[in-house]
Amino acid sequence: MNLAIIKYNAGNIQSVLTALERLGLTAEVTDNAEKIKSADKVIFPGVGEANSAMKSLQQSNLHTVIKDLTQPVLGICVGMQLLCNHSEENNTDCLGIVPVQVRKFTSHGLALQAPATTLQIVGEEQEARLKVPQVGWNTIYNLKTNLFKGIAPNSYIYNVHSFYAEDSQYTIASCNYGLEYAAAIKKDNFYGVQFHTEKSAEVGDKIIKNFLDL
Amino acid sequence: MLAKRIIPCLDIKNGRTVKGTNFINLRDAGDPVELAASYAAQGADELVFLDITATVEKRATLAELVKRVAHTINIPFTVGGGIKSVEDVSVLLQNGADKISINTAAFNNPSIITSIANAAGSQCVVLAIDTKKEEDGEWYVYLNGGRTKTDTKCFGWAKRAVDLGAGEILLTSMNHDGTKAGFALDITQLLSDNLPIPVIASGGGGTMQHFADVFINAHADAALAASVFHFKEIEIPQLKTYLAGKGLPIRIRGM
Numbered sequence: 001m002n003l004a005i006i007k008y009n010a011g012n013i014q015s016v017l018t019a020l021e022r023l024g025l026t027a028e029v030t031d032n033a034e035k036i037k038s039a040d041k042v043i044f045p046g047v048g049e050a051n052s053a054m055k056s057l058q059q060s061n062l063h064t065v066i067k068d069l070t071q072p073v074l075g076i077c078v079g080m081q082l083l084c085n086h087s088e089e090n091n092t093d094c095l096g097i098v099p100v101q102v103r104k105f106t107s108h109g110l111a112l113q114a115p116a117t118t119l120q121i122v123g124e125e126q127e128a129r130l131k132v133p134q135v136g137w138n139t140i141y142n143l144k145t146n147l148f149k150g151i152a153p154n155s156y157i158y159n160v161h162s163f164y165a166e167d168s169q170y171t172i173a174s175c176n177y178g179l180e181y182a183a184a185i186k187k188d189n190f191y192g193v194q195f196h197t198e199k200s201a202e203v204g205d206k207i208i209k210n211f212l213d214l
Numbered sequence: 215m216l217a218k219r220i221i222p223c224l225d226i227k228n229g230r231t232v233k234g235t236n237f238i239n240l241r242d243a244g245d246p247v248e249l250a251a252s253y254a255a256q257g258a259d260e261l262v263f264l265d266i267t268a269t270v271e272k273r274a275t276l277a278e279l280v281k282r283v284a285h286t287i288n289i290p291f292t293v294g295g296g297i298k299s300v301e302d303v304s305v306l307l308q309n310g311a312d313k314i315s316i317n318t319a320a321f322n323n324p325s326i327i328t329s330i331a332n333a334a335g336s337q338c339v340v341l342a343i344d345t346k347k348e349e350d351g352e353w354y355v356y357l358n359g360g361r362t363k364t365d366t367k368c369f370g371w372a373k374r375a376v377d378l379g380a381g382e383i384l385l386t387s388m389n390h391d392g393t394k395a396g397f398a399l400d401i402t403q404l405l406s407d408n409l410p411i412p413v414i415a416s417g418g419g420g421t422m423q424h425f426a427d428v429f430i431n432a433h434a435d436a437a438l439a440a441s442v443f444h445f446k447e448i449e450i451p452q453l454k455t456y457l458a459g460k461g462l463p464i465r466i467r468g469m
Contacts, residue, residue: 018284018310048335107410133337135382135412136435137217137259137465156217156465158290160337177216199290199312201254201467 001212003027004039006066009056010078012047012198019198023205025212033065041212042069046078050102050163051090053078067095072214073190080185080192081163089163098187101166105132105178130178133162140183140195144172147184147191149210155203157183157195164194215463218429219259219436220450221414222443224249226265226295229275247282253443254287256450257467261287262315262384262438265295266359272296277309284310292340292384300329307334315340315384318357321364321371324378331379340414341380343368345401346388353401360388372405383409384438386416394420394442402432414438422448422456429462 005016007029020027027043028035036042044066046053057063066073075083082094087102094102107130137156140148157175164181167174173184175194184193191211197204225232230244242248250261263283265276280293293306294315303314320327320341330339344356345368353368372383383405387398397418406413412435415428419439425448428434442448458464 014308015284015310015312019288022285022288047337131410131412131435133381134216135337136219138215159216196290199288201288205288 001025002038002040003043003212004036004041005029005043005045006036006062006079007031008053008060008062010046010048010053012077012196013045015196015198016043016045016076019204019208023208031060031062033061036062036065037069040071041214042066042071042073043211044073044075044079044082046076046080046082047160048078049089050078050081050087050094051092054082054092054094057082057095063095067097070189072211074211075190075192076198077161077194077196080194081165083185083190083192084165087163097190098165098170098185098192100168100170100182100185102163103166104163105130105134107132134159134177137200138175138177138195140173140175142171142174145186145191146214147186147193147207147210148173149213151203151206151210157197157200157203159195161194165192216435217259217463217465218434218457219414220257220425220453220457220464221260221262221436221438222253222258222450223262223264223416223438223440225440226263226276226279227267228269229267229279232266246279247286249444250283250291251286253450254289257454257465258289258450259465260289260436261291263291263293263295264315265293267295273302273305277305280306280309280311294340294342294384298326300326300333303330303334303338307338311338313338313340313382315342317342317344318362320375320380321355321357321366324374327375327378327380331381336379336381336411339380340382340384341372341375342384342386343372344386344388345398347398347401356388368401369404369408372409376409376411380411382412382414382435384414384416387418390418391416393418396420396424397428397432397434397437399427399432402428402434406433406435412436420447422453425453426457426460426462429457430460 084100139154171182175183290312292313293311298319402415414436415434416438
């Protein structure tokens with residue numbers, strides 16, 4: 001298995017690599033277009049701010065490299081958000097691979113411009129006011145595709161994020177934080193997860209293994 | 215729903231755990247990595263390592279420990295103790311820490327909160343506050359491991375830290391720490407209800423009921439404890455089952 005992790009100016013690349021090493025796997029962290037294109041699988045990590053991450057990709061021309069990939073690609077956190085059309089984070093045009101909008105959680109639990117039908121205040125009255133970012137363990141459900149093979153509905157995964165991908169036909173896992181959003185998305189060979197597989201205990205480890213088995 | 219987090223805290227000195235533990239199943243209970251792995255396996259949601267080493271080799275020893283922890287456990291962990299600069303932070307993050315906690319250095323130089331947040335994101339900045347309720351009924355900030363009193367009130371400092379870029383507050387009540395008489399519910403609730411970031415309650419957790427109280431009555435996002443876990447006075451799987459039985463959102467392990 002020839003596994004590449006895309007190297008660019010965004011955080012958590014080391015923690016993704018460490019997680020793979022923990023599972024006894026090796027990967028090459030690279031910004032070399034040929035190495036990325038020839039890899040069997042590609043992981044596209046990311047933590048931080050979407051606009052500067054996108055600029056970093058453009059400066060190294062990786063944005064066109066990523067769009068043309070045909071092998072399975074897994075975007076994690078901001079990596080997933082960058083696969084989408086557009087992010088509200090500093091009004092950023094993303095890669096446009098998955099036609100989905102990335103929006104900001106608002107502290108009232110109501111997302112800006114979200115359709116009224118998706119609005120749902122969290123259960124306990126005391127928690128009607130959301131803390132942003134969402135930090136901690138939440139559950140995923142409506143699990144689709146082999147990325148979630150063997151994962152029970154309502155398994156807990158670890159999140160740290162202020163922005164989320166809207167629910168759409170490309171959603172392959174749902175999560176609820178004030179409203180229902182896409183915890184994972186898929187279009188063609190591109191997969192993305194909002195949560196941190198590398199910090200989600202055995203559930204995260206299983207999802208990474210599933211990705212490598214795709 | 216977002217789960218309430220249970221966080222064991224490990225005190226570290228020269229790469230070893232300081233306080234005694236009652237983990238008879240461990241080959242080396244003084245090895246923080248083995249203890250961390252054991253906690254992760256029991257269902258701890260996160261870990262905090264507090265380094266109290268005061269030697270010049272501190273940074274290298276701690277970095278090596280952090281690297282070993284990151285290669286062993288698959289849950290998030292925070293490292294604190296004596297962090298004074300953005301460079302201290304980047305060494306820890308590069309070796310695999312998810313968050314760092316700062317206390318006295320942030321109080322003496324608040325701009326470091328913003329510097330760290332700008333360099334690595336607010337999500338990795340945990341502001342630790344040691345606070346004590348005085349006879350006037352107000353909660354004051356203490357520094358240097360609780361040895362130095364300030365005239366600054368806890369809520370004001372916490373609020374300012376949020377504005378500067380702190381991502382979470384680790385709140386320790388000195389009145390309650392070590393008493394096993396329960397967490398400080400009033401100050402925990404004041405911060406948790408009025409700050410837009412998560413609050414981790416620390417100090418005083420002695421029974422499972424105390425954990426339920428701090429989540430249900432004080433609205434803490436997470437609860438931290440050390441010796442009650444180390445000495446198995448409270449076992450994490452039983453604690454989580456108990457809290458889930460109270461209707462709280464709790465992560466139960468498994469797929």
